[in-house]
Amino acid sequence: MLNTIVTTDRKNHKESIELAAYAAEKLGIKNVKRNRAALPEMREEYGVDNILVAKKGSFVLDTLDGELFFHPNMSQLRIKNIRMGDEDHMTAAMDLKEGMGVLDCTLGFGADAIVASFVTGEGGSVTGLEASPLISFVTGEGMKHFLATNYELHSAIKRVNVINADYNEYLKTLPDKSVDVIYFDPMFRHPLKDSHNINPIRAVADHRPLSIEAVNEAKRVARHRVVMKENSRSLEFARLGFDTIVGGKHSKVHYGVIKL
Ligand SMILES: C[S@@+](CC[C@H](N)C(=O)[O-])C[C@H]1O[C@@H](n2cnc3c(N)ncnc32)[C@H](O)[C@@H]1O
Numbered sequence: 001m002l003n004t005i006v007t008t009d010r011k012n013h014k015e016s017i018e019l020a021a022y023a024a025e026k027l028g029i030k031n032v033k034r035n036r037a038a039l040p041e042m043r044e045e046y047g048v049d050n051i052l053v054a055k056k057g058s059f060v061l062d063t064l065d066g067e068l069f070f071h072p073n074m075s076q077l078r079i080k081n082i083r084m085g086d087e088d089h090m091t092a093a094m095d096l097k098e099g100m101g102v103l104d105c106t107l108g109f110g111a112d113a114i115v116a117s118f119v120t121g122e123g124g125s126v127t128g129l130e131a132s133p134l135i136s137f138v139t140g141e142g143m144k145h146f147l148a149t150n151y152e153l154h155s156a157i158k159r160v161n162v163i164n165a166d167y168n169e170y171l172k173t174l175p176d177k178s179v180d181v182i183y184f185d186p187m188f189r190h191p192l193k194d195s196h197n198i199n200p201i202r203a204v205a206d207h208r209p210l211s212i213e214a215v216n217e218a219k220r221v222a223r224h225r226v227v228m229k230e231n232s233r234s235l236e237f238a239r240l241g242f243d244t245i246v247g248g249k250h251s252k253v254h255y256g257v258i259k260l
Helices: 014-027 039-046 073-083 089-094 111-120 133-145 151-159 167-173 196-203 212-221 236-240
Strands: 004-008 050-055 058-063 066-068 101-104 125-130 160-164 179-184 222-231 244-246 253-259
Touching: 004 014, 004 039, 014 050, 014 058, 014 133, 039 050, 050 133, 058 133, 066 196, 073 111, 073 151, 089 111, 089 179, 089 222, 089 244, 089 253, 101 111, 111 125, 111 151, 111 160, 111 179, 125 133, 133 160, 151 160, 167 212, 179 212, 212 222, 212 236, 222 236, 236 253
Parallel strands: 004 050, 101 125, 101 179, 125 160, 179 222
Antiparallel strands: 050 058, 058 066, 222 253, 244 253
8 A cells, every 4th residue: 555665674683573563563554674675676666755764773765756865954954054043934933932832744754844843842842744644654763763863853853753744634523722823835736846845755645636625724713823834826725715825936836824
């Protein structure tokens, strides 16, 4: 169903072998001993598009469009800029403060969730929902195993609570006004051509557009704001009722805001 097998890298360390077995059990996918085989050969032999590779205490998902793995690159840079006093457009759109609770409905590789976790701090909370079991697994395990040298980044990563769920279903289970900010960063309707780093994610991500029903649920569940990120020229903001737009004049992405 997931069109994926799991294996280890060629070093076949004991830790990687254990991780591969864990992934196979969690995701219900076939665990294949690596030996010396190259990934394209294994892809052919087992008739799958994706191979999850356990290596060095974490996972890389090899898709037909490239490799996917968790790394807090972008969030690290954004946190550094926030600490230097620069404004982060996403947290400004959220009007995010220490101690707030955030539900990130589209976790992906978690960069936005980590930045939100840094800003909300130890007294806040960030939950990230991800519909794709593979992305949710790679991000969740990556966050669990990643060792950041900087304590604040490290603790921001560890505080993110990762849940493999579809926001369309999950939002319905939450009480009214139970989260401060609800955030959506769906796959763009019209992807930015130079956004190479997001391209491999396309192979395994959920591409459904955000619906008016989900926005209405988010408006019921959120106390403070509902925020959506999209291509700055997107018509999605108007279609879904995000009436305030935040973002740089020349920026390729904007944040639509619904203030509650
Ligand atoms: C553009 S990426 C998000 C990137 C993320 N903001 C980051 O900082 O890495 C969109 C993600 O949302 C997920 N997604 C799309 N629809 C979803 C849904 N209904 N429920 C949960 N996740 C969903 C996709 O699978 C994809 O991983």
